[in-house]
Amino acid sequence: MNIESIKEYILKTAENAPSTAPSDFYDVFESFLQGLENGSIRSAEPSGDDWIVNGWVKRGILLGFKYGRVIPMETEHSFKFFDKHTYPTQYVNGTERNIRIVPGGSTVRRGSFIGKSVTMMPPMYVNAGAFVDDGTMIDSHALVGSCAQVGKGVHLSASAQLGGVLEPIGAMPVIVEDGCMIGGNTGIYEGTRVGKGAVIGAGVILTKSTPVYDLVNKSILRGSSEKPLHIPENAVVIPGSRPISGNAWAHDLGLAIQCPVIIKYRDDKTDASTTLEQLLR
Numbered sequence: 001m002n003i004e005s006i007k008e009y010i011l012k013t014a015e016n017a018p019s020t021a022p023s024d025f026y027d028v029f030e031s032f033l034q035g036l037e038n039g040s041i042r043s044a045e046p047s048g049d050d051w052i053v054n055g056w057v058k059r060g061i062l063l064g065f066k067y068g069r070v071i072p073m074e075t076e077h078s079f080k081f082f083d084k085h086t087y088p089t090q091y092v093n094g095t096e097r098n099i100r101i102v103p104g105g106s107t108v109r110r111g112s113f114i115g116k117s118v119t120m121m122p123p124m125y126v127n128a129g130a131f132v133d134d135g136t137m138i139d140s141h142a143l144v145g146s147c148a149q150v151g152k153g154v155h156l157s158a159s160a161q162l163g164g165v166l167e168p169i170g171a172m173p174v175i176v177e178d179g180c181m182i183g184g185n186t187g188i189y190e191g192t193r194v195g196k197g198a199v200i201g202a203g204v205i206l207t208k209s210t211p212v213y214d215l216v217n218k219s220i221l222r223g224s225s226e227k228p229l230h231i232p233e234n235a236v237v238i239p240g241s242r243p244i245s246g247n248a249w250a251h252d253l254g255l256a257i258q259c260p261v262i263i264k265y266r267d268d269k270t271d272a273s274t275t276l277e278q279l280l281r
Contacts, residue, residue, distance in 0.1 A: 001031040003041060007056050014059040021067035029067075029086060032060050036111040036129060037090065043129050043147035043165070044173045051149075051193065053172055058147060058165060061111065061129050065166075079105075087111065087128055112144075115152070127164055133178070137276070151178035155276060157202070163189035172208070172228055181274045191223050195233035197266055199274055203239045204260050206231070213240065214262040221262075234266040 009028050035041030036057075043057040068084025090110045092099055097116045101108070104122025108114060111128035120126075120138045129147035132138070136154040144150060145164030156162070160182045165171040171190035176182065180194050183202035191208025194200060206212070208223035212231065223229030231237060240261035244250035264270075 001028065003035060006032050006035065006041070006060075010060040010063060011056050014056075014063060017066070025063070025067055026086075029060070029064055033064075033111045037113055039113045039115075039131065042113075042131055042149070044149050044175060051175055057129060061146065062166065064111070064128070090114075129164075129173075130162075135276075139184075145174065147173040149173055149175045151176060151180065151196070153178060153276060154180045154182065155274075156182045157184040157186070159185045161187045161189075163187070165190060175228070177233075191228040192231070193228045194231045195235065197234040198231050199236045199266065199270060200231070201236070201238035204237050205258070206237075206260060210260060212237065212260045212262060213242070216262060216265060232262075232265075235262045236264050236266060236270060237261065238263050 006028060010032065013022060013025065032041065041057060042054065044051050044053045064086040065084055068086035070082055071085045072080065072082055073088055074080050087110055090108045090112065092101060092108055092114055094101060099114055099117070100119045102121050106120050106122045106124045108126045109128045112126045112130040114126065114132050115134035115136070117135045118132055118138070121140045124138045124140060124142045126132060126144045127146040130144045132144060132150045133152040135152050136150055138144065138156045139158045139160070141159040142156045143161045145162050147165045148162040150162070154176055162174045162176065165173045174188050174190070175193040176188065177194060177196040179197045181199045182188070183200055183204065185203050186200050187205045188194065188200070189207045192206045206229060208229050210229060212221040212229065214221060221229060237260050240259050241256040242259050244255050244257055
């Protein structure tokens with residue numbers, strides 16, 4: 001079944017949304033999952049210097065939840081769980097694509113794409129609709145949420161969280177472009193695009209509504225309902241703070257609000273400290 005036929009079917013079914021699955025739904029949905037897993041279907045894709053968001057893909061993923069039945073599941077190692085039968089764990093053929101899934105509780109869900117030479121440290125999770133490109137490292141306790149797009153040669157450090165977009169309904173997917181270094185305990189959520197080569201320091205939180213202060217260019221970056229928060233290429237972002245204005249009590253107590261700060265753009269020193277270790281791959 002070709003992609004246009006799958007798209008047309010999903011949009012038509014989502015518009016009518018019958019209470020029970022149409023008789024041919026599961027066959028079409030299987031083709032949809034296979035397209036997500038081989039990378040021919042993506043929730044968002046690059047187009048020149050911009051990205052195109054394919055909203056129909058999110059609708060397809062949601063239909064899978066609507067028409068899925070909760071059943072008991074079990075892995076070959078006797079790990080038991082209960083989930084929608086439409087979203088079991090995905091069998092990833094690591095030997096053919098040099099993919100490592102290190103033992104210890106990691107899960108790759110069906111409907112996600114895993115590129116060549118990806119390394120996944122336990123425990124971590126890749127959700128339906130996500131796209132993880134070649135040579136990326138997903139470290140322990142990291143999450144690649146539903147529909148998140150991760151480029152080539154990215155390092156997601158321990159406990160990094162890339163949010164999903166199934167809720168709220170209007171959320172745009174998280175996009176992390178090629179060569180980014182995402183520090184530990186970071187949170188990158190709905191409507192955020194991290195440009196190529198950017199470094200997001202440990203503890204930074206980014207959302208569409210988060211203002212980011214660019215000290216180099218003396219500007220404030222913000223997202224909107226029409227566009228994501230866009231962290232520029234090669235930006236180095238660290239946690240910062242700014243005083244609370246317009247409130248005398250907060251001023252007297254010296255209270256401040258956390259805010260991300262672009263402290264500089266990548267240079268030779270940054271490159272040396274963030275070079276990926278090829279021996280791990």
